[in-house]
Structure formats: structure tokens, C-alpha cells
Amino acid sequence: MDHFLYRDGVLHAEDVALTEIAAQVGTPFYCYSTATLTRHFRLFDEALDGMDHLVCYAMKAASNQAILKTLADLGAGMDVVSGGEYARAVAAGVPGDRIVFSGVGKTHEEIRAALVGGIRQFNVESEPEMAVIDEVAQSLGVVAPITVRVNPDVDAKTHAKIATGKSENKFGIPISRAREVYAHAASLPGLKVIGIDVHIGSQLTELEPFRLAYQKVADLTETLRADGHDIRRLDLGGGLGIPYERSNSAPPLPIEYGALIKETLGHLGCEIEIEPGRLIAGNAGVLVSQVIYVKSGEGRDFLIVDAAMNDLIRPAMYEAHHDIVPVVEPTAGIEQARYDIVGPVCETGDTFARQRDLPPLEASDLIAFRSAGAYGAVMASEYNSRPLIPEVLVNGDQFAVIRRRPTFDEMINRDTIPPWL
Template sequence: MDHFLYRDGRLMAEDVDLAQIAQEVGTPCYVYSAATLTRHYQVFEDALAGMDHLICFAMKSLSNVAVLKLLGDLGAGMDVVSGGEYARARAAGVPGERIVFSGVGKTAEEMALALDGGVRQFNVESEPELRLLSEVAAGMGATAPITLRVNPDVDAQTHEKIATGRKTDKFGVPIDRARDIYALAASLPGIEVIGIDVHIGSQLTSLEPFEQAYLRVADLTHQLRAEGHTIKRLDLGGGLGIPYARDNNAPPLPADLGALIKRTVGDLGCEIEIEPGRLISGNAGVLLSKVLYLKEESDHRWLILDAAMNDLVRPAMYGAHHDIVPLVEPAAGSEMTPVDVVGPVCESGDTFAKARTLPPLKAGDVVAFRSAGAYAAVMASEYNSRPLVPEVLVSGDHHAVIRARPTIDDMLARDTIPEWL
């Protein structure tokens, strides 16, 4: 469910007309619904009711500090994968004891930052990382709580670029080596073993891969406890998919995932962490873009927008589908025609959709890309020297710019010309 609905023929974000935002802020721009973010977080809370748990929002999906504060105030923890994300979480008021530090390439500086500022745990992904974390923590006179991310060799049946749980993926350690690495962790100074971490991929549309992974984690929990390790927390990752397209099969609901967690690991007496990102933020955002031109040649038509692949890279990078809808609701029976929807970047890959059936649109009309709250603004760039896209948060009948659009002068000011040129 989201809060982007037509009302009296106008596409609204909660109680705000999106056309008003497009006019005030300009296009392209991202718009997020606070009510949708809140509802999606609460759905996960309800799914894990009765279990000791923490829901850690996967910040890599959407990292605007205002959004993080909204979720943090609801009680969410944060799953971070860089020092910058850690700093954003703290700037949003999220305490260190609710921040989980993940990622395969943590630096010594990032480890020290989190140890100094407070951290719930490090999800360690390799033996070299474990040794470095021990060295950093011991040098600071600190203790680093850790889980080890185990790779259960489960095919998540998702896109090649977002699968993370197979033996050929870069993430985690093979589950059959986990016991040896836990023994090493127990012997190292500055390290406290507290649990197990697993995450097998993103945009999963079936519960079967989750069940396979969780059952393997349950078996490992019994083995590690028998060898004297304290396993009191299970970080079960995220990855539950959302419906990006109307013709997709509906993914399982968070309630279904919650029931699976209770059935597979609920009897272990562990605190449960999950790290949803896309399912909280994906359908909570839209990208607004203005039509620049309708180009027609022979029997081919292109709708050229002012948004581009640098603003929303998912279609170019993943072949992702986003529903594209006009801000003015088409009249019943409007003629629908196929058109390629493209941006102005000088790349053939700057194509959002091919032969997409849309109602009549003309220069100056504004459209919305639905399901653009996750892996959208966070992946934007200044390719072709195009300023980053602003972000707007809506709550009821209020809205505010939560990231302003940089000017071209702002971009130029970051470059310097050396004296010898």
C-alpha cells in the first residue's frame, strides 16, 4: 500500500498535489510519503510481535537524514555499510546501540568511528576483517561485539546483481568454515561473539530461499553453542521484494516472513534482527519528471523527459520496471499508444522503458515514476554535469524540501585548477 493516489483527477502524495510540488521545487525531483514509510515500518513490527526483535532499516536503500529521523523516532535501528552512513544515522539521532555495521570492506577508520561513537554490532564478513577489527578494538581498549556473516550457499532466485548468498558471491564466509572462524574470534582480543548474520539477496519474491537459509542458521546455532560460543542474536538480513510492476506476481507479505522466522528460529531464544530497506522505502517514493519533447519518426515515438539515468539508474543498471503515470489522471477511454521513454543523457542506455503503453502526453506535462523510493536518489550521480535531484518529504498536507537541488555553480566550486595550469 502507498499514499500516492488520484483524487479528483490529480495525483496526490497524501494530501498534497504533486503538481504543486513539481511547480515549486522543479523537476526532476523525488517525493516521499511519511505515512507510507510509517505504515511499512509498522507492518514489520506487527510481523515480529511477540519476539524480542529490532528492525534495522537498510540505509543503502534511502539515506536522507530526514527519512532516517522519521524511522528512528518510530524505534527503528539502522543497518549501515560505510562511515558516511554511520554518520548520517547518528545525525538523525539514532543511538549507537541501534546501529548495525555491515559491509565487506570496512576500513580501520570506519571501525574506530563506530567503536568510538557506539555500535550495536559489526557484521564481520571475512577472516582478514575479523583480525583487523581485533587490532583496532584492542588498540582502543574497546570490545567489538560481532556476528559473523555466513554464506549459506542459497540461490535467492533474484537478479544476478543483487544475489548475495551463493558461494560465488563476495559476501560473508562459507557456512562450512564458520565454526573455525568463530573459534578464531573467541581467541582474539577486543572481540565479543554475540550471534550470527545471514543475508542472501534483495528483491526476493519467494519464501523458500529464506527458509533454506534460516534452517541452516538454526543448525549452526546449535553447533556453535555446543562448542561454547554465546549465540544470543540472529541477524536475518532483509531482501523481501516489492511489486515494481502491475503484472508481477505479488511477493510474500511481511507477516508471512514473520511466521517463517518464528517457525524456523523462534525456539532458539535469540533476539531477532531483520534489515528491510526496499520494502519500507520503495513504494514510499516517486520521481517526478517533465516531458521535454515528443519525438516522432516514421512509426517510432520517443517521450523525452528531463529526468535521466543519472537520476534514476535502476532501469539502465538492472533492467528494472517502474510504472510511469501522468499527474493528471487520463480520461476514461483515453487512447493508449506505445512509446519509448528516455532521458537527455548522451547514452543509448538512458532509456526508462521501451514500447511502454501510455496515454497522450505533450511537452510540459509531468509524470511520476512509481516505486522510486529505494535505490534511486541514493544511486544518483552528476553524470553529464547534471545537478543531483532534490528530495521532498510529505506528511499529511505539509511538505518540505529535505535535500535542495545544487546549482551548477555549486558543482563547479568543488573543482580546483592547479596553479601550474
């Protein structure tokens, strides 16, 4: 469920018409709904009711500080994967003891910054990383709390580019080597082993892969405890999918996911961390764009819009589907037209959809890309020297620009011409 609905013939974000935002901000722009962000966080939080737990939002999905503060004020922790994300979380007011640091390539500088600023735990991905965390922690005279990310070799049954739990993926320690790696971690004076981490992928649409992974984690927990390790926390990652195509069956609900966690891991008495990102932010955001031209081609019509692949790269990168709807509600029963929906970037890959049925549209009409709140603005670029587009947050009948569109001068003046030119 989201809070983007037609009202009086116009698509609204909560109580604000998207046409009103477009008139004031210009297009294209991202628009997020506070009510949807809040609802989706609470669904996860309530799903784990009765267990000691923390919902750590995976901020790589959408990392604007206004979104982070909205969730942090609800009690969310943050899952970060870079020094920049750590700094963003801190700037948004998230305390260090609610920040989990994941990622396969943590640098000395990133580790030091997190240890100085405060960190809940590092999710360690490799033995070389473990050695660096130990070295940095000892140099600061502190002990770093860690979990070790194990790779359970479970097929998440998702897109190959977002699967992370198979043996051929770059993530984690093979679960077959876990006892050896944990024994080594326990011998390092700068580290304190507190738990286990696992994450098998993103946009999962069934629960069985989670079940297989979590059963392996349950067995490993008991084995490591028998070896003398104080395993008190299980970080289960994220990955629960969202319904990008409204016509398709819905992925499992957070309440069903929570029931699975309780069934497979509840007997262990561990604190549970989960790291949802896409399901919290995905349907909480839309991308609004304006039609520039309607162009007739050989056997097809093109809807050329002012958003492009640099603004929303998921269709080009993942062949991802986004439902696309007119902002002004079409007349009931109107005959549909069929379009290829494309942007102005000079790439054939700058195509959002092919042969998509929509009501007839004309230049200056507005369209909305649904389910664009996750991995939209955060993956945007300035390709073709196109400025990053605004982000807008709606709260009831209010809205605010939470990232403005830079001017051409601001974008260009970041370049520096050397003195010999």
C-alpha cells in the same frame, strides 16, 4: 500499499498534489510519503511481535536524514555499510546501540569511528576484517561485539547483481567453515561473539530461499552453542521484494515473512534482527519528471523527459521496471499511445522503458515513476554535469524540501584548478 493516489484528477502524495510541488520545486524531483514509510516499518515490527527483535532499516536504500529520523522516531535501528552512512545515522539522532555495521570492506578508520561513537555490532565478513576489528578494539581498550556473516550457498532467485548468498558471491564466510572461524574469533581478546549474520540477496519474491537459509542458520546456532559460543542474536538481513509491476502477483507480505522466521528460528530463544530497506522505502517514493519533447522516430515515438539515468539508474543498470503514470489523471477510456521513455543523457542506455502504453502526452506534461523510493536518489550522480535533483518529504498536507537542487555554480565550484594552469 502506498499513499500516492489520484484525487480530483491529479496524483497526490498523501494530501499534497504533485503538481503543486512541481510548481514550487521544479522538475525532476523525488517525493516521499511519511505515511507510507511509517506503515511499512510497522508492518515489519508487528510481524515479529512476540519475539525479542529490532528492525534495522537498511539505509543504503534511501539515506536522507529526514527519512532516517522518521524511522528512528518509530523505534527503528539502522543497518549501515560505510563510514558515511554511520555518520548520517548518528547525525539523524540514531543511538549507537541501534546501529549495525555491515559491508565487506570496512576500513581501520570506519571501525575506529564506530567503536568510539558506539555500535550495536559489526557483521564481520572475513577473517582479515576480524583481525582488524580486534586490533582497533584493543588499541582503544574496548571489546567489539560481532556476528559473523555466513554464506549459506542458497540461490535467492533474484537478479544476479543483487544476489549475495551463493558460494561464488563476495559476501560472508562459507558456512562449511563457520565452526573454525568462530573458534578463531573467540580467541581474539578484542572481540565478543554475540551471534550469527546471514543475508542472501535483495528483491526476493518468494519465501523458500529464506526458509532454506534460516534452517541452515538454526542448525548452525545449535552447533555453535554446543561448541561453547554464546549465540544470542541472529541477524537475518533483508531482501523481501516489492511489486514494481502492479499487474504482477505481489511478493510475500511482511506478516508471512515474520511467520517463517518464527517457524524456523523461534525455538532458539535468540533476539532477531532484520534489515529491510527496499520494502520500507521503495513504494514510499516517486520520481516526478516533465516531458520535454515528443519525438517521432522510425516506427516508434519517443517521450523525452527531463529525468535521466543519472537521476534513476536502476533501469539502465538492472533492466529494472518502474510503472510510469501521468500526474494528471487521463480521461476514462482514452486510447493509449505507445512510447519509448528516454532521458536527455547522451547514452542509448538512458532509457527508462520501451514500448510502454500511456495516455497521449505532450511537452510540459508531468509523469511519475512509481516505486522509486529505494535505490533512486542514493544511486544518483552528476553525470553530464546534471545537478542532483531535489528530495521532498510529504507529511499529510505539508511538504518540505529535504535536499535542495544545487546551482550550477555550486556544482562547478567544487572543482579546483591547480596553480600551474
